[in-house]
Amino acid sequence: MATANLTHILLHNNIDIACVQEPYTLLNKVAGLPKDFQIFTCGRDRIKSAIIINNNDLDIITITQVSHEDAILNKIRYEGLQFYGASLYLHNDRDIERELGTIEKIIRLTKRGGLLLVLDSKARSKIRSTRTQTRGE
Secondary structure, eight states, X not given: OHHHHHHHHHXXXXXXXXXXXXXXXXXXXXXXXXXXXXXXXXXXXXXXXXXXXXXXXXXXXXXXXXXXXXXXXXXXXXXXXXXXXXXXXXXXXXXXXXXXXXXXXHHHHTTTSEEEEEEEOXXXXXXXXXXXXXXXX
8 A cells, every 4th residue: 555655646746756665575576666667776685775766867877885675875867967865774673883884885975966865764753752762862
């Protein structure tokens, strides 16, 4: 149902780019989206991050130095505009320092261009919950 809702929102609102964490997968491939969407992931096991493109006029290149099952970084170009888009899933059972290392690498690689960084940080905030986890601090 979430994938169907995402598809409807992207198409109905003419949204070009969606960063998704924990996408619906079948046989470790993102599934349930229209065939004309471009789906960018990296890795072969338990894909947790994806960037969905709903505009074939965008020129997309995956930056493989930091992309893996939990993180995807793309360089996005469109009519003279260039920026980077990153979608990350941070596991709550891993050391936060390891996860922050990936984010630091992405920032270093993209320092000469704009960066859209979207992540599921597994850190509760007071906006969503009555208490903030230590990880959220």
